[in-house]
Amino acid sequence: xxxxxxxxxxxxxxxxxxxxxxxxxxxxxxxxxxxxxxxxxxxxxxxxxxxxxxxxxxxxxxxxxxxxxxxxxxxxxxxxxxxxxxxxxxxxxxxxxxxxxxxxxxxxxxxxxxxxxxxxxxxxxxxxxxxxxxxxxxxxxxxxxxxxxxxxxxxxxxxxxxxxxxxxxxxxxxxxxxxxxxxxxxxxxxxxxxxxxxxxxxxxxxxxxxxxxxxxxxxxxxxxxxxxxxxxxxxxxxxxxxxxxxxxxxxxxxxxxxxxxxxxxxxxxxxxxxxxxxxxxxxxxxxxxxxxxxxxxxxxxxxxxxxxxxxxxxxxxxxxxxxxxxxxx
Amino acid sequence: xxxxxxxxxxxxxxxxxxxxxxxxxxxxxxxxxxxxxxxxxxxxxxxxxxxxxxxxxxxxxxxxxxxxxxxxxxxxxxxxxxxxxxxxxxxxxxxxxxxxxxxxxxxxxxxxxxxxxxxxxxxxxxxxxxxxxxxxxxxxxxxxxxxxxxxxxxxxxxxxxxxxxxxxxxxxxxxxxxxxxxxxxxxxxxxxxxxxxxxxxxxxxxxxxxxxxxxxxxxxxxxxxxxxxxxxxxxxxxxxxxxxxxxxxxxxxxxxxxxxxxxxxxxxxxxxxxxxxxxxxxxxxxxxxxxxxxxxxxxxxxxxxxxxxxxxxxxxxxxxxxxxxxxxxxxxxxxxxxxxxxxxxxxxxxxxxxxxxxxxxxxxxxxxxxxxxxxxxxxxxxxxxxxxxxxxxxxxxxxxxxxxxxxxxxxxxxxxxxxxxxxxxxxxxxxxxxxxxxxxxxxxxxxxxxxxxxxxxxxxxxxxxxxxxxxxxxxxxxxxxxxxxxxxxxxxxxxxxxxxxxxxxxxxxxxxxxxxxxxxxxxxxxxxxxxxxxxx
Numbered sequence: 001x002x003x004x005x006x007x008x009x010x011x012x013x014x015x016x017x018x019x020x021x022x023x024x025x026x027x028x029x030x031x032x033x034x035x036x037x038x039x040x041x042x043x044x045x046x047x048x049x050x051x052x053x054x055x056x057x058x059x060x061x062x063x064x065x066x067x068x069x070x071x072x073x074x075x076x077x078x079x080x081x082x083x084x085x086x087x088x089x090x091x092x093x094x095x096x097x098x099x100x101x102x103x104x105x106x107x108x109x110x111x112x113x114x115x116x117x118x119x120x121x122x123x124x125x126x127x128x129x130x131x132x133x134x135x136x137x138x139x140x141x142x143x144x145x146x147x148x149x150x151x152x153x154x155x156x157x158x159x160x161x162x163x164x165x166x167x168x169x170x171x172x173x174x175x176x177x178x179x180x181x182x183x184x185x186x187x188x189x190x191x192x193x194x195x196x197x198x199x200x201x202x203x204x205x206x207x208x209x210x211x212x213x214x215x216x217x218x219x220x221x222x223x224x225x226x227x228x229x230x231x232x233x234x235x236x237x238x239x240x241x242x243x244x245x246x247x248x249x250x251x252x253x254x255x256x257x258x259x260x261x262x263x264x265x266x267x268x269x270x271x272x273x274x275x276x277x278x279x280x281x282x283x284x285x286x287x288x289x290x291x292x293x294x295x296x297x298x299x300x301x302x303x304x305x306x307x308x309x310x311x312x313x314x315x316x317x318x319x320x321x322x323x324x325x326x327x328x329x
Numbered sequence: 330x331x332x333x334x335x336x337x338x339x340x341x342x343x344x345x346x347x348x349x350x351x352x353x354x355x356x357x358x359x360x361x362x363x364x365x366x367x368x369x370x371x372x373x374x375x376x377x378x379x380x381x382x383x384x385x386x387x388x389x390x391x392x393x394x395x396x397x398x399x400x401x402x403x404x405x406x407x408x409x410x411x412x413x414x415x416x417x418x419x420x421x422x423x424x425x426x427x428x429x430x431x432x433x434x435x436x437x438x439x440x441x442x443x444x445x446x447x448x449x450x451x452x453x454x455x456x457x458x459x460x461x462x463x464x465x466x467x468x469x470x471x472x473x474x475x476x477x478x479x480x481x482x483x484x485x486x487x488x489x490x491x492x493x494x495x496x497x498x499x500x501x502x503x504x505x506x507x508x509x510x511x512x513x514x515x516x517x518x519x520x521x522x523x524x525x526x527x528x529x530x531x532x533x534x535x536x537x538x539x540x541x542x543x544x545x546x547x548x549x550x551x552x553x554x555x556x557x558x559x560x561x562x563x564x565x566x567x568x569x570x571x572x573x574x575x576x577x578x579x580x581x582x583x584x585x586x587x588x589x590x591x592x593x594x595x596x597x598x599x600x601x602x603x604x605x606x607x608x609x610x611x612x613x614x615x616x617x618x619x620x621x622x623x624x625x626x627x628x629x630x631x632x633x634x635x636x637x638x639x640x641x642x643x644x645x646x647x648x649x650x651x652x653x654x655x656x657x658x659x660x661x662x663x664x665x666x667x668x669x670x671x672x673x674x675x676x677x678x679x680x681x682x683x684x685x686x687x688x689x690x691x692x693x694x695x696x697x698x699x700x701x702x703x704x705x706x707x708x709x710x711x712x713x714x715x716x717x718x719x720x721x722x723x724x725x726x727x728x729x730x731x732x733x734x735x736x737x738x739x740x741x742x743x744x745x746x747x748x749x750x751x752x753x754x755x756x757x758x759x760x761x762x763x764x765x766x767x768x769x770x771x772x773x774x775x776x777x778x779x780x781x782x783x784x785x786x787x788x789x790x791x792x793x794x795x796x797x798x799x800x801x802x803x804x805x806x807x808x809x810x811x812x813x814x815x816x817x818x819x820x821x822x823x824x825x826x827x828x829x830x831x832x833x834x835x836x837x838x839x840x841x842x843x844x845x846x847x848x849x850x851x852x853x854x855x856x857x858x859x860x861x862x863x864x865x
Contacts, residue, residue, distance in 0.1 A: 003437070019858070020786075033741070033742060034738065034741070034742035034745045034746055034750075035740075035742045035744055035745035035746075036741065036742075038746070039741045039745045039746075039783075040740060040741040041377075041742045042462075042744070043711075043740050043741065043744045043783060044376065044386070044388065045384045045385075045389070045462055046385075046386045046387070046769075046784070047389070047769070047782070047783035047784040047785070048462045048783070049465060049466075050460075050778075050779040050780075050781050050782050051465075052462065052465075053781050064647075069545055082544045087377065088377050088538075089378065094635070095538075096537060097776055098539075099539065119379055130617050149737040154570060157574055158574065160576050161574065162574050162577045162578045165578055168578075168580060169571065169574045169578045169580055170566060170568075170571050170575060170580075171564070172540065172542065172572070175369070175537075175540060175541045175564055176535065176541065176542075176543050176560075176562060196778070209390075227801045231556065257839045270568045271568045271570070271571065272571075273565060273566045273567060273568065273571055275539020275565070275566075276539075277537065279539065279567065280539075283740075286739060286740060286741065287741075290843065304378030305415060310831055328389075
């Protein structure tokens with residue numbers, strides 16, 4: 001427990017400069033893109049004259065110099081205020097809080113599903129590397145991994161939603177249905193089946209391959225030979241010795257993957273019309289909404305830092321050697 | 330979970346049957362179309378300001394026109410091409426300094442307050458003229474609005490303003506908002522800009538960001554027997570493949586503004602129960618235009634511009650890029666505007682030899698590598714078709730020895746590069762013809778427009794004769810004389826080619842067969858849908 005707390009404190013202090021760099025870089029990156037929020041807005045309304053553009057720039061604070069705007073943003077961020085979205089005319093915090101649960105639901109389910117199924121199949125394949133079972137699973141996973149997510153999403157949607165009509169084509173829930181409680185939860189679950197399946201299938205392949213490769217490596221190690229000669233049952237060797245040791249790279253992968261999934265959700269959220277985080281980010285970029293995009297990226301950065309912290313703690317639980325050196329620190 | 334879905338469908342079907350049966354008694358009393366039902370429509374954008382009095386754009390009108398009404402709407406048949414809405418009659422003075430509107434009586438706002446001439450005066454002076462993107466042009470010289478009684482509004486102008494222009498602009502610029510909710514507030518930040526309050530056939534019920542807008546029937550609508558529908562839901566579907574799939578799965582019943590891409594129309598039109606409708610956009614014509622930067626010395630030469638016009642195969646553009654859902658253009662006024670359209674202008678037929686000859690004459694001989702000179706080409710990214718035309722134009726220019734380097738950018742970057750920084754030689758743009766050349770068409774070629782104004786002449790073109798015609802037409806009150814000036818305008822533009830008009834197109838609506846009274850006016854997608862109905 002102490003070890004975990006120390007880790008937490010060290011990470012919290014270490015993440016402040018990381019966040020600062022992320023904020024400044026995002027700001028500069030969007031600054032470097034041609035056109036500003038006023039250009040984007042006037043385009044969306046079919047044009048406007050020079051006086052409108054000027055008054056909007058003054059209202060958005062875009063008439064000030066770049067360092068001045070950066071300073072205004074950083075100081076408001078220091079007060080934990082994420083600022084005002086000019087593209088939506090609403091506080092950034094509200095927008096993020098509104099969209100985050102949908103993305104969590106989508107990403108959480110997809111990550112959990114792909115991790116669970118992927119590692120289980122990885123164990124099946126890795127239990128006997130080179131067997132027919134292993135070859136079939138490995139080939140299938142390679143094929144799945146090679147399929148682009150958006151294509152898979154469209155195909156699943158055409159088959160299961162348009163042709164068979166088992167599932168809804170898009171959205172997070174049936175619009176304006178007035179459902180509550182369990183019936184609403186079931187409705188949301190039905191809407192999530194296709195997007196979650198799409199994301200999970202692609203990432204599942206990855207987990208399967210990492211698990212299988214990890215197990216194949218462990219089989220060659222001496223302690224496995226020892227366990228075999230000790231006369232342990234095969235199931236016990238596979239699960240307690242080989243799989244457990246092969247789990248470490250998989251957990252690392254899980255940490256990396258959950259960060260990548262935030263980015264990968266942009267496409268899936270668009271295809272399935274889910275009002276989530278990725279779609280918000282895309283809208284922020286096309287609307288040149290600096291405050292919103294920076295807010296999204298800061299939130300994502302915090303999430304990634306948190307996920308990695310959890311991964312480290314899990315790591316420590318799986319492998320007693322991790323963090324042991326920090327005892328003296 | 331899988332078994333839950335069929336149950337949901339059966340439930341919906343049962344619900345629809347129930348609605349239909351309760352609607353039957355009123356059906357006999359009212360007109361032919363059935364009443365009741367929820368129409369679900371695809372929407373691809375969520376405007377942050379939904380107030381059509383401030384933002385006169387199709388994206389806003391698509392939702393808001395059902396809630397907030399203009400003084401008059403466009404009509405296929407009807408005097409001056411208009412159908413009365415909040416105004417019942419309008420008359421201009423001979424000097425062009427005043428226009429008198431008779432207003433509809435017995436109309437109430439959705440919050441129950443009566444609609445009067447004071448609302449019109451407030452909207453005109455406090456919103457349309459100072460704040461609205463198009464109203465600033467049309468009502469530039471509006472000085473005062475007199476309201477002698479609750480049903481009369483007299484617009485007074487400081488300089489002659491043609492009634493013809495006002496009439497043509499009415500459907501777009503005259504959305505009336507309630508004075509009692511806006512007076513004394515910051516109009517641009519008023520909450521009613523999203524929670525709309527109007528006089529229209531539908532009330533604004535709910536907006537769920539990223540998901541849908543929901544409108545419900547206004548029981549107190551002034552046109553008795555309307556609206557037919559109980560509800561309209563605009564469902565946000567950002568992916569272009571999404572609208573088609575949702576239509577086929579019967580999750581939505583209608584997708585307007587070509588939400589179903591042109592390339593999918595052939596396939597989807599064969600699906601049972603789905604119809605593809607090309608009518609209903611006659612007053613919303615988009616034009617495919619090649620913008621020219623006249624600061625480039627090569628392009629300042631008329632022969633070079635003529636050569637480019639001859640190098641473009643308009644038939645190919647219409648047939649291959651627009652798959653036939655467009656018309657070749659002859660000039661800056663589309664054929665859909667018969668009041669102004671003039672076919673008697675110089676024509677630039679597709680002729681590569683002639684284009685080459687003109688370029689030789691202009692003194693730009695082909696070099697050893699077959700190239701005459703290089704250009705920077707920026708296709709606007711707003712439509713698939715503008716991007717594809719950019720690809721085509723590059724090849725068409727290569728065929729006459731002009732090497733065009735294509736620069737692709739996203740929307741905001743494109744807008745800045747072309748209209749503020751002038752960082753282009755040729756650009757592909759999709760301006761809109763809005764019923765009268767003075768609203769958003771003359772600005773494309775007129776000189777003296779400051780940098781930063783989108784969809785305007787930013788190519789440095791200046792033609793005193795053309796400017797004079799535009800200025801004169803702006804103050805010519807007599808409709809016939811004014812129309813004649815715009816015929817001259819078309820000739821001058823097509824002769825001197827400040828820009829090249831290539832094609833013009835309207836959008837496509839795809840709907841289920843059950844949706845009735847679709848596309849029955851020239852601005853249908855952005856009109857009030859009071860008579861739109863669902864067959865059970």
